Amino acid sequence: MSARPGAEKDAEQESRGKRLESWKEIAGYLNRHVTTIRRWEKLEGLPVHRHRHTKLGSIYAYTRELDTWFESRREEVDDPGAATTAASGLSGRLPTPPLLAGDAHDAIHLAGREEEINVLRSSWEGASRGQQQIVVVTGEPGVGKTRLVLEFARSVTRRATVLVGRCDREALVAYAPWVAILQWMIRATPGQVLQQHLADVEAGSELAQIVPEIGTRIHIGAPGSATPDGRRYRLFEAVSQLLVAASRRAPILLVIDDLHWADQGSLLLLRHMIRSTRQAAICIVITHRNDVPEWSSEFRDLLESLRREHDPTRIALHRLSDDDVRDMIEVRIGRDSPPSLTRLLARHTEGNPLFVVEMLKHLGEVGALTGREEGCAHHPGGSRSSRRHSAIDRTPSRAIGADDPATSHDRRRRGARIPAVGNRGTRRRR
Numbered sequence: 001m002s003a004r005p006g007a008e009k010d011a012e013q014e015s016r017g018k019r020l021e022s023w024k025e026i027a028g029y030l031n032r033h034v035t036t037i038r039r040w041e042k043l044e045g046l047p048v049h050r051h052r053h054t055k056l057g058s059i060y061a062y063t064r065e066l067d068t069w070f071e072s073r074r075e076e077v078d079d080p081g082a083a084t085t086a087a088s089g090l091s092g093r094l095p096t097p098p099l100l101a102g103d104a105h106d107a108i109h110l111a112g113r114e115e116e117i118n119v120l121r122s123s124w125e126g127a128s129r130g131q132q133q134i135v136v137v138t139g140e141p142g143v144g145k146t147r148l149v150l151e152f153a154r155s156v157t158r159r160a161t162v163l164v165g166r167c168d169r170e171a172l173v174a175y176a177p178w179v180a181i182l183q184w185m186i187r188a189t190p191g192q193v194l195q196q197h198l199a200d201v202e203a204g205s206e207l208a209q210i211v212p213e214i215g216t217r218i219h220i221g222a223p224g225s226a227t228p229d230g231r232r233y234r235l236f237e238a239v240s241q242l243l244v245a246a247s248r249r250a251p252i253l254l255v256i257d258d259l260h261w262a263d264q265g266s267l268l269l270l271r272h273m274i275r276s277t278r279q280a281a282i283c284i285v286i287t288h289r290n291d292v293p294e295w296s297s298e299f300r301d302l303l304e305s306l307r308r309e310h311d312p313t314r315i316a317l318h319r320l321s322d323d324d325v326r327d328m329i330e331v332r333i334g335r336d337s338p339p340s341l342t343r344l345l346a347r348h349t350e351g352n353p354l355f356v357v358e359m360l361k362h363l364g365e366v367g368a369l370t371g372r373e374e375g376c377a378h379h380p381g382g383s384r385s386s387r388r389h390s391a392i393d394r395t396p397s398r399a400i401g402a403d404d405p406a407t408s409h410d411r412r413r414r415g416a417r418i419p420a421v422g423n424r425g426t427r428r429r430r
Contacts, residue, residue, distance in 0.1 A: 017064030026061050030070060045069070045095070045188045050216045062098075069095045069188070093250035094188040096157045099164050100150060110151050111331075111353075112324030113144070116315050120152045120285070123313050127283035128159075128251045134274065134310050135283065138290040139317030142354030145287040148317065149255050152285075156253055161246060163254045167261040175210045175265050177256050178239065182211045185246065194218055197245040206235040207242070236269050240276035251281035260288040260299060267298045271305055290316070319351030328353065332360045333369055 020026050026048065027034045040046040047065040050058065110117075116137075123133040137145050153162045163184065165177025173179055186194065195218045198204035205220045209231070214220060226234065246252060256262075256270065274284065288299075306312050320328070325346045329337040349355035363369050 017062050017067070020061045020063065020066075023059065026059075026066065029063060030066060045190045045193075047095075047187045049187070050213070065098050065187075068098055071096075092161075093157075093159070094161045094163075094185065094246075096154075097162060097164050097184050100154050100157060100162060110144070110147060111327040112320045113148055113317075116148055116317065117152060119313060119315055120149070124152075124156060124160075124251075124253065124283050127253075127281055130279070130281045132274075132278045132280055133283040134306065134312035135285045135315060136306065136312045137285065137287045137315045137317065140291060140319075140352070141289060142352045143317045143319060144353045145289075145317055146257050147353070148315075149257070149285050149287055153253055153255055159251070161250045161252045163252060164257070165255070166257045167259055167263075167266065169261045171261070171263055173210075174263055175269060177262065177266055178269055179210050181254070182207065182239065182242075183213070185242070186211055186214050186217055189246070191217055193249075197242055200245050201238050201241040202234070204238050204242070206231060206238045209235055232265075232268075236272040237276070239269060240273045243273065243282060244277055244280045247277075247281045251283070253283050253285065255285045255287075257287050258289075259286050259302075260292045260295060262299065264296070264298045267296075267302050271302055274306075274310065286312075320353060320356070321351065322346045325349070325351060325356055328356050329360065332357075 020029055023034045023037060027037045030037065032040075037046065037048075041048045046061075047069055048059050048061045120135060123135050127133040137149060139145050150164070153164065156162065163181045165179075165181045167177050189197070198218065198220070207214050208220060243252060243254070259267075259270075262270075270286075322342060326337045326342040329342060329345060345356055345359055349359055360369070
């Protein structure tokens with residue numbers, strides 16, 4: 001079932017901010033003259049969008065994207081070590097993608113992942129020296145794959161071009177993660193730099209197959225005549241060459257999240273890109289679930305190809321220890337976690353970070369986090385503390401994983417064979 005148009009509009013509003021409908025509105029928002037705004041858009045990649053099939057010059061922009069671009073530009077201008085200034089339109093890295101900017105979602109403490117962060121950092125340093133790196137992050141739903149890689153991506157945005165694409169179970173377009181990646185590259189790359197990149201790219205016009213708006217930024221020729229398979233190969237080559245060209249200006253961290261949901265074209269393009277960029281300064285980070293029974297044959301083939309040809313760095317995320325759960329609680333409530341609260345959350349969530357967060361949210365909503373949790377496991381029934389304890393006991397069926405039915409089903413399916421963290425060997429299976 002397709003999403004409601006109103007819901008899609010609300011989601012876009014949340015992720016991109018207010019929509020500005022004219023050069024004048026954009027100039028007023030940034031407190032600059034319209035001429036300056038037009039120059040920034042033409043030479044420095046100010047993220048301004050153009051309507052298709054409407055009158056010439058009709059444009060719009062989103063405030064969150066403008067904020068991200070402007071902050072990145074200010075950082076570059078203020079950085080005395082930068083090789084070039086943003087005002088020249090030739091700064092090496094692209095601005096931070098909107099997905100990584102600000103705090104669009106509720107903050108989640110990244111506990112117990114120091115070793116994994118160090119592995120990512122080591123791979124990134126290898127890519128920064130000009131040698132392609134591949135990192136595959138796996139784990140069960142809710143264990144923190146996306147959070148881990150996005151937090152790491154935020155940490156390198158001042159030194160890298162960060163590109164992020166996400167795969168969905170029901171993608172609305174083919175090549176969905178690549179469309180997101182290429183759209184941001186085309187919007188954020190200064191026009192003259194984009195023209196230089198594509199001058200070195202054979203069949204750059206093929207990019208218009210999946211990102212038609214490239215024609216609004218620069219002039220591109222008509223695609224050459226070829227068979228469908230030939231055009232697909234030319235598209236794959238164009239994407240790979242564009243990434244290589246961009247990596248010469250700044251190393252690239254490319255994240256593709258939830259690869260297990262990718263369509264066939266996206267998987268084939270990823271495999272081609274990996275094979276074609278081995279000597280480029282690109283760190284490719286992939287996340288996928290390790291327990292999806294309906295893996296496609298193309299996805300299995302890609303994983304086997306990676307194992308055979310590239311020997312990627314692998315990070316298998318596990319559930320959190322009781323100590324890590326306690327750390328998450330203390331960051332959330334701003335004080336020491338009573339042992340009883342830590343035990344309850346560790347038992348109910350089994351160390352799954354997403355479940356810990358959802359359970360804390362629920363406890364906060366029902367008023368169970370008021371500083372008297374220590375007695376909640378000891379007071380007799382009928383007391384206020386006992387009622388809080390009852391709310392805690394009901395949380396897994398009411399709150400945990402409520403936003404992801406597949407995750408809840410997955411947890412129930414595996415719960416019988418995974419003992420609770422902190423009670424190994426003592427908890428009876430039901």
